[in-house]
Each structure stands twice: as structure tokens, then as C-alpha cells.
Amino acid sequence: MPPQAGPQPEDPASDRTARTGFWLVGARGGVATTAAVGWSALTRGLIGTTGLVTELPALAGAGLKDWDQFVLGGCELRPGRLRDSAAEAGIPPALIEACAADLDAIDARIAPGVVHNSGPAIDELADEQADGGLARRFPTPRAAVDAIRADLDRFREQQRLERVVVVVTASTEPPTDEPSLPPTWDELNATLTSTDCPLRAGSLYAIAAIESGAAFVNFTPSLGASCAAIDDLAKRSGVCHAGRDGKTGETLLKTVLAPMLASRNLEVMSWVGHNILGNADGRVLSSPEHKSSKLGCKDAALQSLLGYSPQSLVSIEYVPSLGERKTAWNHVHFRGFMGVEMTLQLTWQGHDSALAAPLVLDLARLVDASAGRGESGALGALACFFKSPCGAPLAGHSEQFAALLAHYA
Known part of the structure; x- marks a missing residue:
């Protein structure tokens, strides 16, 4: 399968005010694939809502979008098909077949992923796909950010979307030296043209999302937006973000x-x-x-x-x-x-992905609601979903869940 140039057009007559784009980084990984099949099955009425926090009665009045008001796309380092990834994730064949048309449509909207200072294990995975992989590398962090932002802008325009939520479900990167990062966006931004910038791809996705006006969720332990300078950018831009590292087990x-x-x-x-x-x-x-x-x-x-x-x-x-x-x-x-x-x-x-995928869907729905309400910066109310929550202190799950309900219900 040749690399895709970017998200493909679909239904130009759709109502821009009704739909939110859901952009998955690591789109053919186990978590993202399970989320994609789950989303399709929900819209088709093929499965129940067990495992989805946003389907609890306590959140029935939160004004969350219906599942069919989301459009899925994303990026990936590996070629292939979501159907095959779903089979590898242990999803029942009958459910994969029932959702095949939706999965094929999402495949057509998967762009090549970005590798930048991502660590040896991710470099190895990307290098294994040298003859047909989708990994893109750029000389500077700023060039990578601009390319990711172009993908997101194209997705928004071609799908005629009101908003976009970017969720990173990619492989875990090595730690970033956070103390070495400048505290403000102006200072950090000045480093993006240098090859010495310590940021990894996960943080470049965060910057690109925020610069494009898309809300951002980091479901991985990687740094993402979890530093003062990127949070500064989010607040200045009026964009919300959430993370870090999904809490599933x-x-x-x-x-x-x-x-x-x-x-x-x-x-x-x-x-x-x-x-x-x-x-x-x-x-x-x-x-x-x-x-x-x-x-x-x-x-x-x-x-x-x-x-x-x-x-x-x-x-x-x-x-x-x-x-x-x-x-x-x-x-x-x-x-x-x-x-x-x-x-x-x-x-x-x-089942690792079956525990994580519904949380990814919940987060896309809740962060979309926060974006619609004009919230910006780290969403501490979503702490119950994360091991190292941004915008909130570490606390017991009951306390975190109460904060979620107080914010959204």
C-alpha cells in the first residue's frame, strides 16, 4: 500500500456545525483500532455502552455529541488496513466485517506519521517498514510541526468540521528532560528551528494541534503538552488539552x-x-x-x-x-x-486495548464539549482518566470522579 498524501475528501455537503473530527495519532495501533471499531459499532447499534463513562446516567445532561457526529481520521507509521489491525487486536471477525465500510473510510483518511527524536524502539518500528512505511522525518521540529498542522487543517476543511480533537495513542517515548525546557511559549518556540531542541514527536503533535486550534489529549506517558511552555501556548490560543497516560488497570x-x-x-x-x-x-x-x-x-x-x-x-x-x-x-x-x-x-x-479504547472515546467526547464551552489550558476535571493528570493534583479515584461530574454533569 503506497503512502497516503493525507486525509481524503468526503461528503462536502455535510453540516460543518454538526461534526467534530477525531484525529488518532497511532491510528492502526491496538488502542486506536479498537476505538475505531467501537465507534463504528456504536453508531450502527451493534454493541452496548458498557465501559463508556460518558454513557453513565449521571452525564446524560452534559450535552455531549452523539457518536455519529464524529468523523475519524489520523496518522500512522505503518502501512496496512484497520481491518487487519482489528484482527490482531482480537476483535471478533463478525464485528470487523460489520464495521468494514467505516474502517475502510477511516483508512483513506490516515496520513503518514511523524518520527522525531522518538526513541530507539520507535525508530526500529519505523525502520522495519522502510519499503512501505509511512514514517516522515523532518530536519527541524518546526518543519515537523508545520507538516502535522497541514494534515489537521486539511482534515478539518475536507470533512467540513466544526472542531478537531487530536488524541495521541502512539507508543511511549523516552522521558523528555523537562527541567531543561524554557517556561514560556515564546522561549520554547524559538528553539523549534534548532536541531538541538529536546522535544519529541508527541510534543510536536501537541504544538501542531494547538496552533491549528484543535483540542489535544495525550493518552500516553510521553510528555505531550505536559510542560509549562506548551500549556502557555494553549492558554494564549484558547485551546484546551488533557493528559497524561490513560489510567486503565x-x-x-x-x-x-x-x-x-x-x-x-x-x-x-x-x-x-x-x-x-x-x-x-x-x-x-x-x-x-x-x-x-x-x-x-x-x-x-x-x-x-x-x-x-x-x-x-x-x-x-x-x-x-x-x-x-x-x-x-x-x-x-x-x-x-x-x-x-x-x-x-x-x-x-x-484486554489491554478493550480497557483503554472506551476511555479514548470518552475523552474525545468530553474534550469536544470543553472546547465548545471555550475552555482553555489543562482540563483538570478529567484527572480520573489519567495516571499523571494535567491541571489537577494526584488524588483518589472517587475524588477525581466527583470532580468530573461536577464539571460536566
Whole structure:
């Protein structure tokens, strides 16, 4: 399949005021593909709404757009078809076939992705596709930003969209040296023409989205818009953004259980978590440089939730045979009354993309609503969706969910 020049036109007579574009970075990855099939199945009435936070009765009056008012597009480093990616993600063949026309239409709107300072594991994935891959590389960060912005502007115009929401679901990048970044947009912007700029592709997507007027969501542990200078740009531009690192499994449990233990005045002495998974995300995270970003997000909550720092260890191992079936095992060693020591052990076994994809759809819907309300900067009300939430302190899940309802319901 030859590289696509960019999103393709569709239905020029559509009503611009009725539709929001949903642009997925990493569009043929497991999470984005599952989100695309789920969106299609929802619009066709083929599945129920289990797993979707925005379908809870408490949010029925939030004024969120219907699923058929979204148009999906995106970018990707790999050639291929969403149908094939859906099969790899373990989606039932009958559902893939029922949604095939929608998936083919989305495929026609997938542009080549951008690789820039993305880390060795992502470079390796892109290089493997040298004979037919879609990866684009540019001499400077500013050139990459301008190319991404052109894709988004083309998508908006060709699909006659009122708004666009960009969601990064791509592979995890290595950490960015945040302390070295300037605090204001003017200072950071001045570095984008230099090859010494430390920003990675995920942050370039954030800048391009904001400059084009599109809302931005970072579902990965990568830096994205989570620095003062890019938030400064968002506020100046009147654009909202959310992130960082979707909270789908083990950390979700921590933000529920740690407040429970703290409220009973039980002393957590150690909390050990071991994760195994086998999809493309697992492969990238097998690289130590990339893994360190993920571990930092997964291990950040305990001190804030408990008020002290127990011994903590989080590990992630790549086991190819597991595919999307992720297992997280947690061992919590705590002390109770009269110094009696006890343990809590939990095993979370889930389908990685099926846990994440509905949250991606929810976030697109909620961020679209915030954009429609004229909100700008980091959306702290969406903290319940993230391990390292922008615009809000780390807190227990119940407190975060209450903030979500107070903001949108």
C-alpha cells in the first residue's frame, strides 16, 4: 500500500456545525483500532455502552455529541488496513466485517506519521517498514510541526468540521528532560528551528494541534503538552488539552485502594506491582529508555495518596504470547493494630486495548464539549482518566470522579 498524501475528501455537503473530527495519532495501533471499531459499532447499534463513562446516567445532561457526529481520521507509521489491525487486536471477525465500510473510510483518511527524536524502539518500528512505511522525518521540529498542522487543517476543511480533537495513542517515548525546557511559549518556540531542541514527536503533535486550534489529549506517558511552555501556548490560543497516560488497570486499582488503606490508618510498608503484556506497546516498553517513562507515571501516585512513601517497585515485562491480554499482579504489605503485619494480593487480567479504547472515546467526547464551552489550558476535571493528570493534583479515584461530574454533569 503506497503512502497516503493525507486525509481524503468526503461528503462536502455535510453540516460543518454538526461534526467534530477525531484525529488518532497511532491510528492502526491496538488502542486506536479498537476505538475505531467501537465507534463504528456504536453508531450502527451493534454493541452496548458498557465501559463508556460518558454513557453513565449521571452525564446524560452534559450535552455531549452523539457518536455519529464524529468523523475519524489520523496518522500512522505503518502501512496496512484497520481491518487487519482489528484482527490482531482480537476483535471478533463478525464485528470487523460489520464495521468494514467505516474502517475502510477511516483508512483513506490516515496520513503518514511523524518520527522525531522518538526513541530507539520507535525508530526500529519505523525502520522495519522502510519499503512501505509511512514514517516522515523532518530536519527541524518546526518543519515537523508545520507538516502535522497541514494534515489537521486539511482534515478539518475536507470533512467540513466544526472542531478537531487530536488524541495521541502512539507508543511511549523516552522521558523528555523537562527541567531543561524554557517556561514560556515564546522561549520554547524559538528553539523549534534548532536541531538541538529536546522535544519529541508527541510534543510536536501537541504544538501542531494547538496552533491549528484543535483540542489535544495525550493518552500516553510521553510528555505531550505536559510542560509549562506548551500549556502557555494553549492558554494564549484558547485551546484546551488533557493528559497524561490513560489510567486503565493497575494504577486505577492503586487510586481506589490506597485511599481506603489510608482512611483506616493502616500503614503500607511496601507495594510491589508486576505487569506482563505482549502487544506492540509491550514490545516498545521492553526498551529501558521507553520503559522509564511508563514506570514514572505508574509509580507516582502512592506518596500523594498515602502521605508518605512506602517501598515501591513496578515492573513491566514483554511476553509476546499474551498479545492484548495484560496481567498485573500486586502485592501490598501493610501493618495494622498492635503492629500486626498483613498482605493484600490482587491479580488484574484484562484486554489491554478493550480497557483503554472506551476511555479514548470518552475523552474525545468530553474534550469536544470543553472546547465548545471555550475552555482553555489543562482540563483538570478529567484527572480520573489519567495516571499523571494535567491541571489537577494526584488524588483518589472517587475524588477525581466527583470532580468530573461536577464539571460536566
